[in-house]
Amino acid sequence: MDTIVYKKEKHIISKQYEAEKAFLQEFAGGYYTLEQPLVKLNAYELCPLTAMILFRTPVVVEVTVIVHGKEAAGNISHTFSATQEHILPIYGLYADYANQVELILSNGERNKIVIQTEPLHPDVPLVTSIKTTSEYMGQNVMFLTAAMRAMPVAYDYAGDVRWYANRNFAFDLKRLSNGHILVGTERLVKMPYFTSGLYEMALSGKIFAEYQLPSGYHHDQIEMEDGNILTLTFDYYSGTVEDVCVLLDRKTGGIIKKWDYKDILPQNVAGSGSQTTEDWFHNNAIWYDKKTNSLTISGRHQDAIINIDYETGKLNWIIGDPEGWPQEMVDQYFFTPVGDNFEWQYEQHACMVLPDGDIFVFDNGHYRAKKKDNYILNSQNYSRGVRYRINTDDMTIQQIWQYGKERGAEFFSPYISNVEYYNEGHYMVHSGGIGYENGKICDGFAVTRAMSPKHRDKVYTFNTITCELKNDELVYELQVPANCYRAEKLPLYYAGEVAEFGMGKILGSLIESKTTKMKVRATETGQLVPESYGVSIVEEEDRFTLNTTFESGELAQLLLEDANGNIRRYPINTVVKTFTAMCVGTFQKADPRNVDVFVNKNGLQGPQTVKLLLEDKIYETGIVVNKR
Secondary structure: OOOOEEEEOOOHHHHHHHHHHHHHHHHHOOOOOOOOOEEEEOOOOOOOOOEEEEEEEEEEEEEEEEEOOOOHHHOEEEEEEEEEEEEEEEOOOOOOOEEEEEEEEOOOOEEEEEEEOOOOOOOOOOOOEEEOOHHHHOOEEEEEEEOOOOOOEEEOOOOOEEEEOOOOOEEEEEEOOOOOEEEEOOOEEEOOOEEEEEEEEOOOOOEEEEEEEEEEEOOOEEEOOOOOEEEEEOOOOOOOOOOEEEEEOOOOOOEEEEEEHHHOOOOOOOOOOOOOOOOOOOEEEEEEEOOOOEEEEEEHHHOEEEEEEOOOOOEEEEEOOOOOOOHHHHHHHEOEEEOOOOOOOOOOEEEEEOOOOOEEEEEOOOEOOOOHHHOEOHHHOOOEEEEEEEEOOOOEEEEEEEEOHHHHHHHOOOOOOEEEEEEOOEEEEEEEEEEEEOOEEOOOOHHHHOOOHHHOOOOEEEEEEEEEEEOOEEEEEEEEOOOEEEEEEEEOOOOOOOOOOOOOEEEEOOOOOOOOOOOOOOEEEEEEOOHHHOOEEEEOOOEEEEEEEOOOOOOEEEEEEOOOOOEEEEEOOOOOOOOOOOOOOOOOOOOOOEEEEEEEOOOOOOOEEEEEEEOOEEEEEEEEEOOO
């Protein structure tokens, strides 16, 4: 009996193109009218509460689509431009429901059809509490992206799910100027959560481009005025992570410009309670300010918000507790607090520069001190959105607004979370990482403890609280029993939205996977890898992944042998690793001994026979990858 599982997978862009060609061909070959349209539920295989409706009309007309809510306030509508051939993306369907979708032509003709949907995926969290009005939310929905095994999801004013994705797209979800969505891919390249890059997609699930980064993507991205994309990454083989920002060329995916924070800051000073040698800075947000032509950057593991010159990378200033920093840096770059009730931020997220130059940030407050002796327990702590006013002439800083401190530990999130600025006095404060152990605030990271065998005797539960305030009045509060990385309020449709067709693009490239020169004295067994290792291989168009389970510390290498007998050796780290910052736990394994080894096809020539070196023996897998 074979003990090796092999699967070949097409890229989602290829799958979608085949699906799109099929439904467009079906439409072209049929007679579909307003009364009898072609309906394709989840046409692009990623977003189950969406559909495409296709029909023709004898004359050129506009079409208004109304997805009827469970009550009138829940209606979601959009008017599509005039044409005779109508291919309409449908958003805002309810799950497990006979949805009434009305099509109204500009000439007065109309038809109502029923679209029956499947039940929600079990990883979609259901709202436990929502406080708002339909008048306030209108047709906006609240998108939450996950920090654990929970799907990206959008809720309406009533707390009903009106959109979700069936893949765990990572980190932030943002709307681009063309109306598309930019979100991290689900294609893991390195634990604990670094993925291949970014998808530009429609809410129908249609992917227009994957922007691949050589070392992978994490946390945040911003569209620049010219359309190019600022995104966070790292240097895969540098020994550190989460300390690089790059500017991507929107047309090619190539890297135009790069900022490496190791060239700007010392790596061994002023660490937060979560700092490690590898993850010394932990950049979780990036913001471009046109007025000052500068980047504002959140470094969680130095409790620091830094600002650098966009052109030169020169450090301009630092917001944070100066304790532990070199005095010459404190004198040159740090602010002096003025005014009443001032507090520094600790292990913060989601910094932004407001129109008047103020700095708005989510102050997680994790540990809320620089020295271990002064750390505050989660159960006695608080998180908040805080707005600082800085004066870069006299280097003073003043705290002018906050929300969350008054709610104490119930609003405390030791990680993730974000703030949004809508207008003066109108804010969002999203506390996404609340965790409980046996019903009480967890004094560690609940999301990692819940995955650990050491804590299986305890019960872990989770919460997210998303608030919006207008002139200090709470006008929105959503609670969801999951940890959710960020919240973004958006309408499902964007102005002028139409269906767009064609093959999506893969832009940029992944790095060439690193090999090792270390040769191990080992015997060729000629046998398959023992069944106990549970080996499986998934081959994609641009890489393949080996999954297997090792004993911690076991010597292992992945070997690729070409037709000429040349061997590439890839090191496998089998030592169980603990992460101090688990911003997205989607990829965390229940068994920490279970390992994924990713090998990108860059640099591989011709077919490669896959073997596995285990201690002093070399085993076969019977698998050949990179075949034409």
